Amino acid sequence: MPGLEINGHGIPAVDAVGDYLQELLDDAESIKPERALEPILAKADFDDIYGHVARIFTGFDDPNGRKLRQYAIVETAARAIFGRLTVSTSIDSPDFVRVWNLFDILAIFSDNMDCDPPLLFWLIEELLDSQTVAGCRRVFDYLESRRERITAQYFNSTKLVILRSCNDLLRRLSRADDTPFCGRVFIFLFQVFPLGDKSSVNLRGEYHVENVTTYDEAPVKSAGEEETAVAEKMEVDDAPDKGESAEKPSGKKERQPAIDFAALYPVFWSLQASFSQPKKLFESAQFGQFKTGMEASLAAFRQISSQDDARKSRQLDESRRGAKRKRDKEDTDIRERKTERQDELADTYNPKYLTSRDLFELEVSIGLAPQAQEL
Template structure:
């Protein structure tokens, strides 16, 4: 450092120390929250850190040097949970305020936070992350482009230190902070090359069991003998037990297909190789082994009894080490890394959480395979890095769809099975959209804001379209003067004709249908037949509509338009059986009574009055 730079740096250090002393009086709390009120430290027009030199870049460098000196001095002697550590939070708030106003480097506060995370344990990192979460909106409000790289680097480094088994909730907080800090369509967290996590290697015992295998078989045989004795004691008689054992059981035949635990052990754990690197399935021989292994695993899951892990009354699991006060560890987020010991394999197979973990991995891999069918590959034009030469055949696609449905049905079993599968299916469905967005080279998904001019124009247009309208002189642009002309006055009288508004008889439409049938037999052209068919359908529908008022119970006689006249056939009483019967369709036309053949009960009122007068005379 030059001699000329020593005095400005010393002045800036004293200035920052003075501001920290004022901050201690303004902020009485010793915790991360609430943030420091910077407006109470200085006046309205006063610069917080002043101007020590004329060169602006040199002034920012001096502020950074002074801030780091104070930061390291406090950090070296003060633990993070000590009340005096509040000076670090106040210093970061001051630097954040100055960075937004271009008095220092905008990313200086995040650089100091990154070093603070590196210097703390996992418990201390939780406290530092409380600071980041409470100031997130302020940190990314201005000059966010200069801070993105620091945020991404510090969060990724923190995730490498955390254990996904013991710090699952903390990992979730870090991911949520990243999602909220970066735009939705940002490419920083996208795996553009489609690289798989091949470093996640699962090691297991690939050698067969020798000495313990005999003892396990002896234990299994003794357990089976005990089960047979218990069944015999509960049976009514020995003969009934023999009869029941002699009958074939379809479930027993299905159990014979499942592999024993020792045989399934290497097959089961070898599935993890395909989960970490799905490209291996492009080999036909390896794909055949994977299919057999997945089918055997699902069959074994269905066979073994289910064991649900119990939780404490508070809904928390008992952890080996006590966590800090105020740290909440939910039972549903406890995600241990499963061990591959052969001795624990039998217990793991019965664990419902373990089964769901494996089956969800299978669903993810099956969705990847189904996206490589010939039909789906034509729909999406992927970038070169994500284009695979492999195409899933029709037979393999049918198998993948079938095993996927079987897994889905199995996950829905149990008390909370429906809810669990709906959650998994929702996540996988949304993940398909992200995969397609990545295949299409991450096109922009954020639209520009609508301008105020367009918004006002849309409002005015909506008001004009749905506002109150005055009565127009002409209705719909039609001129009705022709109704008042003397020549057309008779047309108004025609509208008063009773035939225009009196409902006709249904029998008239039935007779019209009969006439149309005769015309259809004589029709020669296709156009004439089509017109007559439309007229027949119209007449038939009108006849049925009118008849539905008083003859709805007779509609079961109507099979098609040819038997329409059966609705108007008079009902007769069979003297032998005493039941009502209708005339046949052949006699339907002759059975319709004419006016002079009607009996007295069926004659019109005027005809009935004439008959009564004649009888009175």
């Protein structure tokens, strides 16, 4: 038995709005023949768009319920077209630009209150739910390109939909494999929501206190401490007498003291307790300890950075004194390997640094400050 195809909803106003939306989509293809996100469709691109919509709804008898009925009619017609387009067209296809054009048209409608302002974001939310992660990236291309346009008006009536759709998307994404995309979502939220919005303020002052950073708090003497003490004693014994000149040869810089990683280790990792429970910093003793630990850590990182710069400078001087090499081919190979390495790192899981005492010197010595663990 052949399937029954329903061409209309049986409501003249719904069919009229649907036909007009289809007409606007056809006009949009002539306005944007390149089938791309840009340019953004605006009211000036269409002839008397608001007047046409007003004429469709001139026959409504109840003025009090007119807006609600109009919102329902426009939503029904828009959802019907949206459903047909998303079912018949892949998001990777150039023809999917008709969906972006439909969104732009609904944004024009919402500017004049011809449709419910959250309608655009309801459809975007459904589109995000129906797409793979790769498809969601394309949806976010649209959101980022229209951010100021679609959030300039009626933000209070649309912010809950925006927040809900972004949070649902973040739950689907892996913070290990989709880290750049997660960053895009967070940046979009930061740009859309004001700094003092309730959604971005920890009103209850609750923190992730269960995420405790475990490390070896007990001080441990290094195996070479005795040898170091003996060497220091020998240097003192070999020092010149008071009568002898103790002037240092000119041209030599004073040697910086070596970093005591054994002492820095507990100081650095103790900072995590303040990061996970910031309210503790209101206590003077805790704040003093935090300030001392932060100053010691930053001083060590600055010293490591200066040592790295000096080492790089020496390597540069040595390379200049070396024999001339075939640089063109080598530079090409290096660039290719660097590009391949960047592509690999983009899809590589970036774990948190381990807190083992044995690994601490290696972690810090490579010139990277260990990341603060997730709060």
